[in-house]
Amino acid sequence: MSLLYPSPGLATLDARARDIFRRVVETYLETGDPVGSHTLARAGLELSPASIRNTMQALTQAGLLASPHASAGRAPTHAGLRLFVDGLLEVGDIGQEERREIDARLAVLGAKGGGRNVEEALDAASSLLSGLAGGAGIVASPVREAGVRHVEFVALGGGQALAVLVADDGVVENRLMNLAPGVTPSTLQEASNFLSARLKGRPLAEARHEMKAEMEAARRDLDAAAARLVEDGLAAWSGGAGGAGHDRNLIVRGRGNLLQDARAAEDLERVRVLFDDLEQKEQLIGLLDDVGAAQGVRIYIGAETRLFSLSGSAVIAAPYMSGRQRVLGAIGVIGPARLNYARVIPLVDYTARVLGRILDGQET
Known part of the structure; x- marks a missing residue:
């Protein structure tokens, strides 16, 4: 067997090595325990435990198997798992019961x-x-690529509000917000109208960056509580400041x-x-x-x-x-x-x- 090279491909394994390697990986994935030669022999492999051990040792030297503990059992390395997944894994279809559950729950x-x-x-x-x-x-x-259709802040009581954003494609995004002291129903309406007017028809990611530059002027048009609410709403939909992916x-x-x-x-x-x-x-x-x-x-x-x-x-x-x-x-x-x-x-x-x-x- 040509098993002296690290992480060999399946083409370098003869039929015996490939069969033993597959059985080790499948048994390990099923049980989570290292697999020994006696386990494979009892599973119907028509080889002596000594012959199986020799092949497993060669697979270990090749970097496909390892002994995670002091026991004689072997488990696949990450390189071995990759080789198995790419070349030996048989993937079937999803079961009917699981298919029905996914369909029912998401429908x-x-x-x-x-x-x-x-x-x-x-x-x-x-x-x-x-x-x-x-x-x-x-x-x-x-x-998010769709433009914004409507923005609204809905009071929930207990010092909280729900920031609701409806996109042109019908998708609704909600964010739970803590309200600063002094926010009244008229403040919520003022902030809702302000954002709806400026975000309408524009993708949120694009509009949000431009809105940051407009906030100084906005503070002159809004009272302090409404301006703070507008800023908090934009931050809530963006997930806060950050780098790549911060608006996701x-x-x-x-x-x-x-x-x-x-x-x-x-x-x-x-x-x-x-x-x-x-x-x-x-x-x-x-x-x-x-x-x-x-x-x-x-x-x-x-x-x-x-x-x-x-x-x-x-x-x-x-x-x-x-x-x-x-x-x-x-x-x-x-x-x-x-x-x-x-x-x-x-x-x-x-x-x-x-x-x-x-x-x-x-x-x-």
Whole structure:
């Protein structure tokens, strides 16, 4: 066997090495435990444990398998997982029960028609995907290109208001805001009228930057409370100041699923690092935007993305697109590298397609 080179391709593995490698990876992904030669022998592999051990040792020397603990069992390295995913993974279709659940849960949002709330749809899709696939569901909001139709501040009581923005394409975005002292119903109306007049027909991202320059003049036309409300409203829709991606929303659901897979102290440390990674909003949005550029399911394992190199996590993500095949955003699952790729890939792909139809106003 030509197994002395690091991270070989499948063409360098003979039939025995390929079969043993596939069985090790599949067993590991199913159980999460290192796989020993006796386990493979008992599973029906017609070779002696000694012969299996020799092949596993060669695969280890090639960088495809490793011994994570002092035990004799082997687990795939990240390079081994990449080789398996690219060349040996058999991905089936999504199950009928899961398909019906996704359709039913997201179709409710699609039925809202012109009043659909994009954040509600994104939140539901992320939570649903997390529950079905395990791991954490993650989704980035679309880049807003439609012009603004209407802006309104609605008092909720208790010193809070809802900032409502309706776009020309019918999408509604809501933000909960804390009101400064002195804000009256007339102040809310004044701020609503001011923003509606200046934002109407203009994409929010474009108008927001221009509005910053106009705020000094606006303070002369508005009372102090209304001017503050206008500034707070613009900040709420932009997500605050920041760099690239600061005007985009990132929704992460199901962090608790990551703790369920932690089996040892090193697993808990990995999850702790992953939790820190999940707070890096701009980097996560950048990663999901890269997914959209590829227009297909993308898989990142461990150090293939700098963001998750320390936690050794995996990301499976797919873009959600409009009916005209314009990429709106991306949705995916983040979890340990031992994710069930064969099951999660079609789940992510189907959820992304349904979400795209919902946001595009089509029937599901």
